[in-house]
Amino acid sequence: MAKSEWTLSGDFDALLQKIETGILQGSMSASLEAASDFREGGARCSVRVFERYSAIGSNRVSMSVTLFQNGDEIHLSAITAGGSQAMFFKLNTMGEEAFLDKLRELLQA
Numbered sequence: 001m002a003k004s005e006w007t008l009s010g011d012f013d014a015l016l017q018k019i020e021t022g023i024l025q026g027s028m029s030a031s032l033e034a035a036s037d038f039r040e041g042g043a044r045c046s047v048r049v050f051e052r053y054s055a056i057g058s059n060r061v062s063m064s065v066t067l068f069q070n071g072d073e074i075h076l077s078a079i080t081a082g083g084s085q086a087m088f089f090k091l092n093t094m095g096e097e098a099f100l101d102k103l104r105e106l107l108q109a
Contacts, residue, residue, distance in 0.1 A: 001081050002096040006107065008074045015074060016046050016067055022106040023063070029053035033062070043070040051082075054095025061095045065103065078103050 008015065024030050030052040038045045046067045054061045061082045068075045080096035 001079060002100045003077070003079045004100055004104065005078075006076045008076060008107070009072055010074065012044055012046075012067065012069050012074055015076075016048075019065060019067075019103065019106060020048060023050050023065075023102060026102045026106075027052045044068070050099075052099060054098065059095065061099050063099050063103070076107075 020032065024032060030050055032048060033051050034047075034049045036047045044067075048065045049062060050065070051060055051062045053059075059082065061080055063078060063080045066075075066077045068077075078100060080099045082096070
């Protein structure tokens, strides 16, 4: 498992669209597996679960992205999982980090 968190500002919808488009266009095997959106008063929360094939680990890796906004700040949490090949311990988690790196690149652009 790999995890990164950011506090950002800007347009919530534009950021969500940038993430969805960038992840799906960043890998020919990437897919959006599930999406969920909530609003309560002035707060918003969107969750996206992506999956892609990892050639490094010869398996599929998932990434959950959560955006939360209450006021001007947008909190983003991204967690990857599924990149290990071992049964009882983590081995070869490079695919998880590589998936998370794609999101990092999108946020820096």
